Amino acid sequence: MDLDVVFRLEEKLDNLLKQHQDLLDECRQLRGEKEAFLKERDRVRAELDRMLGKLDRVDREIS
Incomplete structure (x- = not known):
């Protein structure tokens, strides 16, 4: 074989x-x-859920 x-x-x-x-x-x-990225996504989701919860409370107080 050729080296x-x-x-x-x-x-x-x-x-x-x-x-x-x-x-x-x-x-x-x-x-x-x-x-x-997955951890950041979960953090953003939790923050959005918290904000939506506040908006729901405000909406119920107004109604």
């Missing part, structure tokens, strides 16, 4: 492993961002 072919194959394998690790890192980062 040059082995070296090129090893280089390609190293590149693939690096790409795989980069994708794993990006995936981890995106999961963290997703979790932060």
Whole structure:
């Protein structure tokens, strides 16, 4: 077997492993961002529910 072919194959394998690790890192980062967005969404929902509750009380007092 030609040694040059082995070296090129090893280089390609190293590149693939690096790409795989980069994708794993990006995936981890995106999961963290997703979790932060979900927490923010829940916070906004709770705040809107609180505000709607106040509006309902005002509406009942006026009626």
